[in-house]
Amino acid sequence: MLATVFSKTVLDRWRGVTIGVMALGALLLMAMAIYRDIDLSIYTNLPEAFLSLAGIPPDADIAALSYNAVYNSYGALVLGGIAIAMGSASIAGEERKGTIGILLGNPRSRTRVLVAKAMALVLLMVLSAIVLWVAGVVSPQILGVSVEGMQIGAFVLHLGAASLLYGLLALALGAWTGKTGIASGVSAGVMVVSFVAVGILPLISGWADLARLFPSYYLGSSDPLLNGVHWGHIALLAGASVALFVLAVVGVNRRDLRSRSVGTSLVDRLRAAPVTAKAAERLAGSARVSSITAKTASEHQGLLLVVSMLMFWLMGVLMGPIFNAIDEYAADFGDVFPEEMLALFGGGDISSPEGYYQIETFGMVTPIALMVVTIAVAAKALAGEEANRTIGVLLANPVSRSRVVADKTITMVVFGAVVGLATFAGVSAGSWIGGLGMSYANIAATCTLATLIGLLFGALSLLLSAATGVVRLAIFVPVGAALVAHVLNAMAELNGADWGRWLPFHYYLGSDPLNNGMAWGDAAILAVGTILLIALAFPAFARRDLRQSG
Amino acid sequence: MTHDPAAIALRTEGLTKHYGDVQALVDLTIDVQPGEVFGFLGPNGAGKTTTIRCVMDEIRPTSGRASILGMDCHAQSVEIRRHIGYLPSDLALYPNLTGKDTLTYFANLRGGVEWSYVDELTERLGAQLDKKVGDLSSGNRQKVGVIQAFMNRPQLLIMDEPSNGLDPLVQREFQTMMREHVTDGGSVFLSSHTLSEVQRVADRVGIIRDGHLMALESVSSLRSKAMRRVQLEFGTAIDGSVFDGVPGVRDVVVEDHHAYLSYDGKMDALLKRLADQYDVVDITTEEADLEEIFLTYYREDVAL
Numbered sequence: 052m053l054a055t056v057f058s059k060t061v062l063d064r065w066r067g068v069t070i071g072v073m074a075l076g077a078l079l080l081m082a083m084a085i086y087r088d089i090d091l092s093i094y095t096n097l098p099e100a101f102l103s104l105a106g107i108p109p110d111a112d113i114a115a116l117s118y119n120a121v122y123n124s125y126g127a128l129v130l131g132g133i134a135i136a137m138g139s140a141s142i143a144g145e146e147r148k149g150t151i152g153i154l155l156g157n158p159r160s161r162t163r164v165l166v167a168k169a170m171a172l173v174l175l176m177v178l179s180a181i182v183l184w185v186a187g188v189v190s191p192q193i194l195g196v197s198v199e200g201m202q203i204g205a206f207v208l209h210l211g212a213a214s215l216l217y218g219l220l221a222l223a224l225g226a227w228t229g230k231t232g233i234a235s236g237v238s239a240g241v242m243v244v245s246f247v248a249v250g251i252l253p254l255i256s257g258w259a260d261l262a263r264l265f266p267s268y269y270l271g272s273s274d275p276l277l278n279g280v281h282w283g284h285i286a287l288l289a290g291a292s293v294a295l296f297v298l299a300v301v302g303v304n305r306r307d308l309r310s311r312s313v314g315t316s317l318v319d320r321l322r323a324a325p326v327t328a329k330a331a332e333r334l335a336g337s338a339r340v341s342s343i344t345a346k347t348a349s350e351h352q353g354l355l356l357v358v359s360m361l362m363f364w365l366m367g368v369l370m371g372p373i374f375n376a377i378d379e380y381a382a383d384f385g386d387v388f389p390e391e392m393l394a395l396f397g398g399g400d401i402s403s404p405e406g407y408y409q410i411e412t413f414g415m416v417t418p419i420a421l422m423v424v425t426i427a428v429a430a431k432a433l434a435g436e437e438a439n440r441t442i443g444v445l446l447a448n449p450v451s452r453s454r455v456v457a458d459k460t461i462t463m464v465v466f467g468a469v470v471g472l473a474t475f476a477g478v479s480a481g482s483w484i485g486g487l488g489m490s491y492a493n494i495a496a497t498c499t500l501a502t503l504i505g506l507l508f509g510a511l512s513l514l515l516s517a518a519t520g521v522v523r524l525a526i527f528v529p530v531g532a533a534l535v536a537h538v539l540n541a542m543a544e545l546n547g548a549d550w551g552r553w554l555p556f557h558y559y560l561g562s563d564p565l566n567n568g569m570a571w572g573d574a575a576i577l578a579v580g581t582i583l584l585i586a587l588a589f590p591a592f593a594r595r596d597l598r599q600s601g
Numbered sequence: 602m603t604h605d606p607a608a609i610a611l612r613t614e615g616l617t618k619h620y621g622d623v624q625a626l627v628d629l630t631i632d633v634q635p636g637e638v639f640g641f642l643g644p645n646g647a648g649k650t651t652t653i654r655c656v657m658d659e660i661r662p663t664s665g666r667a668s669i670l671g672m673d674c675h676a677q678s679v680e681i682r683r684h685i686g687y688l689p690s691d692l693a694l695y696p697n698l699t700g701k702d703t704l705t706y707f708a709n710l711r712g713g714v715e716w717s718y719v720d721e722l723t724e725r726l727g728a729q730l731d732k733k734v735g736d737l738s739s740g741n742r743q744k745v746g747v748i749q750a751f752m753n754r755p756q757l758l759i760m761d762e763p764s765n766g767l768d769p770l771v772q773r774e775f776q777t778m779m780r781e782h783v784t785d786g787g788s789v790f791l792s793s794h795t796l797s798e799v800q801r802v803a804d805r806v807g808i809i810r811d812g813h814l815m816a817l818e819s820v821s822s823l824r825s826k827a828m829r830r831v832q833l834e835f836g837t838a839i840d841g842s843v844f845d846g847v848p849g850v851r852d853v854v855v856e857d858h859h860a861y862l863s864y865d866g867k868m869d870a871l872l873k874r875l876a877d878q879y880d881v882v883d884i885t886t887e888e889a890d891l892e893e894i895f896l897t898y899y900r901e902d903v904a905l
Contacts, residue, residue: 319733337705339702340698340702340703340705340706340709341709342709342710343710346695346706350695350697439693440689440691440693441693441694441695442659443654443657443659443687443689443693444687444689444692444693444694444707444746444749445710446657446658446659446682447657447682447685447686447687447689447750448682448707448710448711449679449680449681449682449683449710449711449712450679450682450710451678451679596659596660596661597654597659597660599650599654
């Protein structure tokens with residue numbers, strides 16, 4: 052099976068892809084079962100503008116709602132994320148690991164390696180789409196839900212094609228730069244911005260056509276579930292994918308390959324320049340390495356900066372003026388909303404700025420942003436030291452294992468707080484600029500609860516990090532747990548089900564903090580959960596044999 | 602040799618580590634004395650690094666215990682690390698930090714580092730501290746590792762395959778540094794499979810294979826036990842039967858005035874026998890090479 056670059060790449064990746072896709076299939080079955088048991092009449096009166104915002108097709112029924120809720124949002128992000136991970140690992144990943152030299156020491160050209168990697172990506176996307184298609188066909192049959200007139204295959208084809216495009220974008224960026232950070236970061240950024248833009252732009256009169264600039268537009272705008280394959284859109288996605296692949300081939304052949312080399316950051320340039328050398332030296336040369344906390348923070352500062360800026364500008368500040376642009380639309384349907392429906396989005400009134408911010412900023416993006424940062428720090432900072440084999444030389448210093456856990460925890464908490472603050476500042480500024488008159492105290496309360504839920508899953512990652520030293524486990528278990536908990540929570544809210552109180556997300560937006568202010572009880576529950584998980588991490592790390600390699 | 606527990610640099614007592622059914626280390630008992638370089642020798646996978654990782658409290662022994670300067674390696678591990686310098690095998694550092702940043706980081710965590718001493722070490726090894734560690738060759742990265750181990754003037758140096766990647770000149774300098782360290786009263790626990798290095802710097806060696814300690818002796822007594830080639834020249838032609846019954850003599854070849862043989866043990870008995878009967882003109886012996894000894898211990902057919 053390790054006969055070729057192609058088969059090795061497939062072999063390296065199939066487990067992760069399988070788990071991700073199977074999880075989506077299971078979520079679909081779950082969502083469909085829950086939608087089946089609730090009164091769907093609540094959807095029938097909804098205005099089109101709102102449906103677009105929530106990603107629900109106009110003539111919604113059980114199956115359509117389930118497909119959209121699971122495949123269109125989570126599915127697009129998960130499959131896109133997998134493709135981006137594979138794309139950035141293709142060339143840039145081999146360079147970062149320092150394995151590109153030995154790989155190309157074999158009689159294989161750069162182009163051939165790239166083709167093999169791209170083929171593996173294509174194959175796994177096709178297989179993923181097939182699995183999603185099977186799950187999409189089988190689930191309604193198990194549950195006895197009608198799928199008449201629905202073209203699941205077409206829907207899944209669009210999903211797969213869009214994900215492949217993001218994967219090839221990452222591949223091309225990696226091939227040109229050799230930097231995994233740029234490849235995955237920029238691609239993921241494009242995907243998230245595209246996801247948000249396609250939801251919002253059509254609501255603003257005169258801006259609708261701008262949505263065509265974003266790849267995600269070609270995923271769902273033609274509503275393939277009801278209208279079948281839009282071959283024009285598929286051709287566009289495929290054409291762009293081919294173009295990116297050609298660019299990747301050119302890119303990887305024209306530059307010097309890196310050999311486990313490290314990038315040059317802004318601070319490095321400042322240190323090198325005579326004028327700024329002294330100040331930069333103080334910052335990078337002494338402050339950065341003054342403690343474990345400071346050093347850990349400096350290692351993840353890029354991620355923190357990008358996420359904080361995204362939350363501040365895009366999800367915060369910009370949302371204010373955008374709300375005003377779609378205000379007329381939204382005002383029309385203030386009365387139409389049944390209460391159960393509003394519960395799904397945290398109980399806000401969509402025509403109110405609070406309800407709108409809840410859907411766009413707080414519902415999904417804020418917890419994701421926080422978890423990206425907290426889980427990254429928890430997993431990479433602790434288990435990462437074992438995976439990179441630096442834990443030995445770190446612990447050769449007179450610091451206890453407990454102190455290492457404590458210092459890394461501090462970094463995680465500070466990072467969560469920074470993203471929470473950036474979100475607070477952004478939303479407050481958006482409200483102020485747009486003249487929306489939202490309560491700053493309530494925004495602060497919501498951001499605090501968001502930070503706490505981010506820290507809760509970060510703490511879970513920290514515990515797994517401490518107990519196992521395996522980075523993958525510390526990343527994917529909390530991410531999976533968060534995904535399942537988030538979907539279940541949405542279903543429970545919609546269902547009015549009592550078991551929702553067992554899910555952490557219930558204590559995030561369940562009390563509608565943006566309208567009602569701080570729910571101290573909920574905050575306390577999240578905080579206690581976080582503290583418990585962190586407390587368990589200390590003995591877990593202190594007791595076990597450290598790994599020699601990841 | 603001291604028996605004061607607080608003075609013994611490193612002591613393991615019945616140290617044993619199992620990974621499931623695999624016995625990585627079995628009942629290891631050794632002492633490293635103050636003022637000595639203790640060479641710890643063995644082929645790849647013999648248990649050298651497992652021993653060091655137990656001592657460093659990275660992993661916990663299945664049974665037995667280890668102590669450094671009288672302090673328990675597990676219970677007092679943090680305090681111990683104020684007094685030791687450690688260079689892990691296959692050293693990994695933080696690729697985004699420069700050598701200087703790396704040393705600053707560890708100096709902050711450790712305390713008691715004089716920068717003038719760091720500068721001196723840097724100069725002796727010819728290390729490059731202004732480049733990012735990720736951009737350094739493995740040898741230059743290893744120099745940063747050596748400096749961080751020495752920089753707080755520790756009492757005990759624990760070095761796991763320290764010469765990896767170092768060029769011969771730097772290896773020589775590094776070996777001098779280890780000797781100076783023990784001359785000043787410090788100790789070195791040197792794990793290695795580079796025989797020439799151990800031969801040059803170690804006072805005593807422990808030889809480990811498949812987790813078992815095979816031998817524990819001073820380098821000089823190991824050498825004296827070693828088989829050596831002896832070439833003898835006589836004033837007259839000799840009869841080969843003169844060597845019969847001399848303990849330790851093997852593979853005798855007699856050619857007229859000359860005899861060639863392998864010899865193992867003290868020379869005393871052989872010389873007495875020869876001097877009684879013949880006129881010995883010249884004796885040439887090749888210096889015993891540790892390599893021969895180690896190869897003997899490493900060979901699979903030697904019973905454990």
